[in-house]
Amino acid sequence: MIYVHIPFCLRKCNYCAFNSKTSDEPEKNFYVEALIREINLRGDSSKVETIYFGGGTPTTLTLNQLEKIICAIRKNFNVDNCAEITIEANPGTVDENYLRGLKALGFNRLSLGVQSFDEALLKILGRIHDSQTAIETVELAKKFFDNVSVDLMYGLPNQTLDNLRRDLMQIKILDVAHVSIYGLEIEEDTKFFELARADKLPLPDENLCADMYDFITETLPTLGYHRYEISNFAKKNFESRHNCGYWTGKSYFGFGAGAHSFDGKLRTSNVRDVATYIKGNAPEIEEVVTRQAAMEEFCFLGLRMVDGISAQVFENKFGVKIFDVFGEVIAKNCRLGLLKIDGEKISLTKRGLALGNEVFADFLL
Ligand SMILES: C[S@@+](CC[C@H](N)C(=O)[O-])C[C@H]1O[C@@H](n2cnc3c(N)ncnc32)[C@H](O)[C@@H]1O
Numbered sequence: 001m002i003y004v005h006i007p008f009c010l011r012k013c014n015y016c017a018f019n020s021k022t023s024d025e026p027e028k029n030f031y032v033e034a035l036i037r038e039i040n041l042r043g044d045s046s047k048v049e050t051i052y053f054g055g056g057t058p059t060t061l062t063l064n065q066l067e068k069i070i071c072a073i074r075k076n077f078n079v080d081n082c083a084e085i086t087i088e089a090n091p092g093t094v095d096e097n098y099l100r101g102l103k104a105l106g107f108n109r110l111s112l113g114v115q116s117f118d119e120a121l122l123k124i125l126g127r128i129h130d131s132q133t134a135i136e137t138v139e140l141a142k143k144f145f146d147n148v149s150v151d152l153m154y155g156l157p158n159q160t161l162d163n164l165r166r167d168l169m170q171i172k173i174l175d176v177a178h179v180s181i182y183g184l185e186i187e188e189d190t191k192f193f194e195l196a197r198a199d200k201l202p203l204p205d206e207n208l209c210a211d212m213y214d215f216i217t218e219t220l221p222t223l224g225y226h227r228y229e230i231s232n233f234a235k236k237n238f239e240s241r242h243n244c245g246y247w248t249g250k251s252y253f254g255f256g257a258g259a260h261s262f263d264g265k266l267r268t269s270n271v272r273d274v275a276t277y278i279k280g281n282a283p284e285i286e287e288v289v290t291r292q293a294a295m296e297e298f299c300f301l302g303l304r305m306v307d308g309i310s311a312q313v314f315e316n317k318f319g320v321k322i323f324d325v326f327g328e329v330i331a332k333n334c335r336l337g338l339l340k341i342d343g344e345k346i347s348l349t350k351r352g353l354a355l356g357n358e359v360f361a362d363f364l365l
C-alpha cells in the first residue's frame, strides 16, 4: 500500500486541521521533486495493491506533476495491474479534460470532498465550491470513473435534520458507489475552534447529533449502501481496499510531508512542514510496535469494520487465543451490549458502533 500526501489547497476550510496550505507553482514543483526523491530512495520493488493520493487537495497539482509522481512509483515498485488507485478531489478543481487525464494516468477511484450539498452550509464551512458545482462535478466524475466516492459531514453549525435528509436524497439521485460520512470534529488551529471558544458556533446539540447519526445509519442502507466501517458505506464490492488495508494492519509506505509509514514493526513519520520536507526529509521513528501493541491494534483497528475481527486469525497471527489476552475486556463490553460474539467473529453491536471510541480505549491494556 502506498499513500502520497499532497499538502496544498486553494483555500483553507474553516474546520480543517489536515496538513494542508495554499501554495504557488514554484513551491509545488519543488515539492513534486522532493516527493520523487523520496520515492526513489525508499522504493523496494515490493508488490503494491493500492495507492492513495490524499491531502490537502491532490487535484491542485497539474496532470503533468501527477504523472511524474505516478511514474516514479511505477518505476520503484511492482504495482499490481488490478491495483486500486485513488485520488481525493474537490469540486471546483477538476474539469472534463482533467478527469480524462486522471483516468489516462491509471487512477480508477475518485474520492470527492463535498461535505454538504446545502448552499448556506457550504459557505459556513468555507468551501471553495457551491452546491451546483458539487453536483456537476460528481456527475462528470461518474462519466469517467465507476468508482466515485463522496465525503459528507454531519453535526455542522446550523444544520438541521432536514438539511441532512436533502443531502442523502442527493446521494440517492447521484447514485455514487461509496459514501464516507463524518461527524464534525472541532479541531485546534481552525476558525471553527476559535468560534467555538468564543461561543459563536451554533452547533447542533447532542440529541440532534444522535438523531442525525441514526438517520444516516438507517437511511444509507435503504439506498443500497451497506455500512462496512464506522463512517463508511458502499455499494457491494466498492469498499475502499486501501482503507480496509489500514484497518486490517497491512504495512504501508507514506510519501510526502507529514506522511506516516508502517513496515509491520516500525511506525515512522515524515517531517510535517512543507518547506522543511522540500529541503530534505529525515523520517522519524514514532513507535516500535511491540507484540502487545500489535495485538491491541489488531483489535481496535479491526473492530472499526462492521464485520469485526476473527478469533482464528488472531490466534494464527499471534500464537495465542484472543480470549486469553482480552477475555475480560471482551466479556465486559459484551455485558454492556457494545460487543457481540458470533461463532469465531467478534464485532461491535449497533450501540457499539455509535460508541466505538469507548470500546477501543478498553483494548489498550
Ligand atoms: C483529507 S480530507 C480532504 C478531502 C478534500 N480535500 C476535500 O476537502 O474535499 C478528507 C475528509 O475529511 C473530512 N474532514 C476534514 N476535517 C474534518 C473535521 N474537522 N471533522 C470531520 N471530518 C473532517 C472531510 O469530509 C474531508 O472530505
Ligand code: SF4
Pocket: 008, 009, 011, 012, 013, 016, 017, 018, 020, 055, 056, 057, 090, 113
Ligand atoms: S477539507 Fe479538504 S479542501 Fe478543505 S482545507 Fe481540508 S484538505 Fe483542504
